[in-house]
Amino acid sequence: MNILELKKQIQLFLKTKADRVYFRKANEKTAFPYVVFNFPDSDADFFEREDIILEVDIWDKSNITTAIDTLTGTIDGNGDIKSPTGLNRKSINIDSYLRAKIYRINRYTIDDEEKKIERRQLRYKVKAYLLS
Amino acid sequence: MARKTYESRIEEAKKKIKEKPTTALREIGKLLVTAVRKKASRSKKSRTYYLNGKKIIVKPGRLKKSVGYWYRKKENDLLIGSKAFYAHFEEFGSSKNPKNPFLMPAVFENKDMVQSMIMSALKELEKDK
Numbered sequence: 001m002n003i004l005e006l007k008k009q010i011q012l013f014l015k016t017k018a019d020r021v022y023f024r025k026a027n028e029k030t031a032f033p034y035v036v037f038n039f040p041d042s043d044a045d046f047f048e049r050e051d052i053i054l055e056v057d058i059w060d061k062s063n064i065t066t067a068i069d070t071l072t073g074t075i076d077g078n079g080d081i082k083s084p085t086g087l088n089r090k091s092i093n094i095d096s097y098l099r100a101k102i103y104r105i106n107r108y109t110i111d112d113e114e115k116k117i118e119r120r121q122l123r124y125k126v127k128a129y130l131l132s
Numbered sequence: 133m134a135r136k137t138y139e140s141r142i143e144e145a146k147k148k149i150k151e152k153p154t155t156a157l158r159e160i161g162k163l164l165v166t167a168v169r170k171k172a173s174r175s176k177k178s179r180t181y182y183l184n185g186k187k188i189i190v191k192p193g194r195l196k197k198s199v200g201y202w203y204r205k206k207e208n209d210l211l212i213g214s215k216a217f218y219a220h221f222e223e224f225g226s227s228k229n230p231k232n233p234f235l236m237p238a239v240f241e242n243k244d245m246v247q248s249m250i251m252s253a254l255k256e257l258e259k260d261k
Contacts, residue, residue: 041237059227113182113226121224 003039003052005094006128010037010054013087017075018058026059033060033071054102054124056087061116072120076104087124100128138166142245149253156253157210160246161201164212167242171234172196172214173222181218182228188217195222195234212239 007023014021020034041053056075060068077086084090092100108121136144145159172195179190198216203209212235213219225231239246 040233041240108224110220110224113221113228115184117227119227 003128005098006052006092006100006126007039009092009094010087013090014056014075017086018071032062033058033068035059035071035075048130050128050130052126052128053105054087054126056122056124058120058122060118061114062118063116065118068118068120072107072122076107076122079104087122092126096131098128098130100126102126138163138170141166145249146252149249150256153253153256156249157208158201158203160249161203161210161212163245164239164242165199165201168199168212168235168238169196171238172199173232173234179229181221183217190216190218195219 011021011023014035014037018033018035020026020030022030022034022036024036024038026034026036036057036059038055038057039052040055043051058068058072058075060071062068073086075086076088077084077090079086079088081089087102088104090102092098092102094100103125105123105125107123110119110121112119141163145163148159149156174196175192178192181188181190195214195216195218198214198219200213200215202211202213204211214235219235221229222232223235224233
């Protein structure tokens with residue numbers, strides 16, 4: 001499955017929530033806070049469906065965690081089935097080609113080598129259906 | 133004596149579970165530790181990590197050795213993990229080091245094996261009733 005369109009859609013959505021959004025890697029000089037997303041794994045064992053893992057990392061450098069937690073909450077959203085405000089349970093439709101629904105698997109608080117750096121990770125499963 | 137392969141270990145574990153199904157979690161733990169150790173990278177040189185501003189040099193192979201399983205009797209569950217302080221830097225990456233996941237991929241790759249072993253243990257327990 002070509003995930004280029006999916007990547008574009010997710011990047012566009014994340015850009016509405018955060019100013020600095022990067023795919024896979026951020027520049028070393030990027031100002032905090034910023035968001036990095038990645039598709040590390042996928043599972044195509046299903047008929048006309050592929051489960052793609054989406055990782056969203058939120059990085060901040062501050063002693064106060066309010067900003068990063070607020071940003072994480074906004075990206076994740078309310079998880080409402082009908083009208084989700086964030087990534088959790090969001091539907092993505094790419095014209096007559098692909099339908100995808102995003103479900104959150106887990107959220108992590110990850111310690112970093114540098115004490116001041118705060119990091120949150122949201123892990124999602126993107127259930128993508130190819131339309132024939 | 134010939135070295136045991138991963139496949140022969142699985143067969144051995146299946147036999148043990150058939151004989152004593154209550155040990156299923158322990159057997160699964162042993163197998164998963166072998167799988168995780170296979171995935172854990174062994175660097176050629178010593179690596180440097182920073183923890184709370186302190187520079188710590190880690191010798192090659194420490195991550196592999198630190199992987200273990202803990203069968204908790206009271207909670208009746210199984211934990212797979214590592215005792216190394218830098219294990220999560222390897223698994224998730226950090227601002228200074230790229231990620232090199234070893235735990236989650238190994239466990240997910242062996243998901244079917246774990247499920248089949250639990251199934252066989254449950255079947256054996258059902259027979260005993």
